[in-house]
Amino acid sequence: MQVFNQALQSDTECFKPMTMPAQIDNTQLAQLLSNIATKRDKQAFTTLFGFFAPKIVNISRRKFSNPDQANEVLQETMSNVWRKAHFFDVNKGQASTWVYTIMRNVTFDMLRKVQTNKEDNLxxxxxxMVDESQAKTEVYDDHLAKNHILASLDTLPENQKMVVKGFYFQDMSQEQLAEHLGLPLGTVKSRLRLAIEKLKVQLGEHHD
Amino acid sequence: MIKHHPTQDLLQGFVTGELPASLSAAIAMHNDMCPSCAKKTAQMMDAQASQSFEELDMHPDSVDEQSAMAVTSSFDFDDMIGAIVADEAVASIPIRQPKTVTMGDKDYVLPQAIEIVELGSLSHLGKLTRARLQLGEGKIHTSLLHIQPGGEVPEHTHKGYELTLLLDGEFDDDEGHYVAGDFIMLDGTRTHQPRSEHGCLCFTVVNEPLKFTQGLNRLLNPIGPFIY
Structure with a gap:
């Protein structure tokens, strides 16, 4: 682990990982995930990566004889951590279990491709990774809830407000919004996600 | 009430992702209907995650870690981190589009676990209707089997295993009465003859052809491949 961190730090100018204890500290891992979700915190991600990468590679090497495939599991797992960190809910489980789940799913789909020639990602x-009740609360179709949200919307920065209004109240797709606003799709998606995070904090317990 | 559950070994294989897709889907569907197995699975997940990720630290000088390092040393992790964080997009919550299937004149919403699996065309035999799931798992054949009210599957046995997950309705065999969610795993030593008074829909996984065992039913052996 220490060797690994040094290796990571040697050429890294922008993201210096914090030191992680060798044993699993789920509270700290959850905090890192939360920083990634709410702040797109690259340093938090680098720290998480340093902690999990050797473990994931080690586990994957036992499943795939080809080292490239073990690295693919690592890349795919950690990209999902980066892109899905906002799906992690500290009240529903441990951070290490959440990362394990992603790794298990990535491995399952890759092995299935090798064994069955199916690319169905089952x-x-x-x-x-997201349960349906969670998906439903994102829709906000309840009338009173909608009024409540409209009030909270005004507290958002203008660029996030536009994205939320277009997506939730004018039923535009993220792609349509990107075109309409002349923004890259990724920017629309991250603005939307940040806005939802903020709204969730504002609306607090009423929505759980 | 659900009385038949996956064994501990099967749940463990589900947790580690080492079962075929057919059995993994069956356990996922069972867990959706069975809070006690869902809870057990969640606990096993925590234990498995801790064990897998802590293993390295228990043997800090292990060959495993060194070999993992050797494998990865030729690989530039900084590049990987850089490429990952350069992607600004975050994953959006997937929008599900529930799929229905009509079997025996009844519409069924497919459980999420098998929602996107391609279904073969329907085959009919008396009061039985079967649709094969195109999972591509070789000898392991997976199907949806619908039994109309009053229908039955002739008594049979099999060399491998036969899993029946009751998704909807009820059926009986000589051992008892089964309800939605029941997870019935039979090995080759047992015979049974499910009959359904009010009709039912089952998810079945079989890894060897069925053999029909009794009297005239032996003449039915050609229908083995129908259910298998």
Whole structure:
């Protein structure tokens, strides 16, 4: 682990990982995930990466004889951590279990491709990372809730407000919004996500 | 009330992702209907995650860690981190589009675990209707089997295993009465003859052809491949 951190730090100018204890500290891991979710915190991600990468590679090497495939598991797992960190809910489980779940799903889909020539990526349906009740609360179709949200919307920065209004109240797709606003799709998506995070904090307990 | 559950070994294989897709989907569907197995699975997940990720630290000088390092040393992690964080997009919550299937004149919403699996065309035999799931798992054949009210599957046995997950309705065999969510795993030593008074829909996984065992039913052996 220490060797690994040094290796990581040697050429890294922008993201210096914090030191992580060798044993799993789920509170700290959860905090890192939360920083990634709410702040797109690259340093937090680098720290998480340093902690999990050797473990993931080690586990994957036992499943795939080809080292490239073990690295692919690592890349795919950690990209999902980066892109899905906002799905992690500290009240529903441990951070290490959440990362393990992603790694297990990535591995399952890759092995299935090798063994069956199917590219159907079933893991997200067999082991959903987002449960349906969570998906439903994102829709906000309840009338009173909508009024409540409209009031909270005004507290958002203008660029996030536009994205939320377009997506939730004018039923535009993220792609349409990107075109309409002349922004890259990724920017629309991250603005939307940040806005939702903020709204959730504002609306607080009423929505759980 | 659900009385038949996956064994501990099967749940463990589900947790580690080492079961075929057919059995993994069956356990996912069972867990959706069975809070006690869902809870057990969640606990096993925590234990498995801790064990897998802590293993390295228990043997800090292990060959495993060194070999992992050796494998990865030729690989530039900084590049990987850089490429990952350069992607600004965050994953949006997937929008599900529930799929229905009509079997025996009844519409069924498919459980999420098998929602996107391609279904073969329907085959009919008396009061039985079967649709094969195109999972591509070789000898392991997975199907949706619908039994109309009053229908039955002739008594049979099999060399491998036969899993029946009751998704909707009820059926009986000589051992008892089964309800939605029941997870019935039979090995080759047992015979059974499910019959359904009011009709039912089952998810079945079989890894060897069925053999029909009794009297005239032996003549039915050609329908083995129908259910298998």
């Amino acid at each position: 893991s997200d349906d067999i082991w959903p």
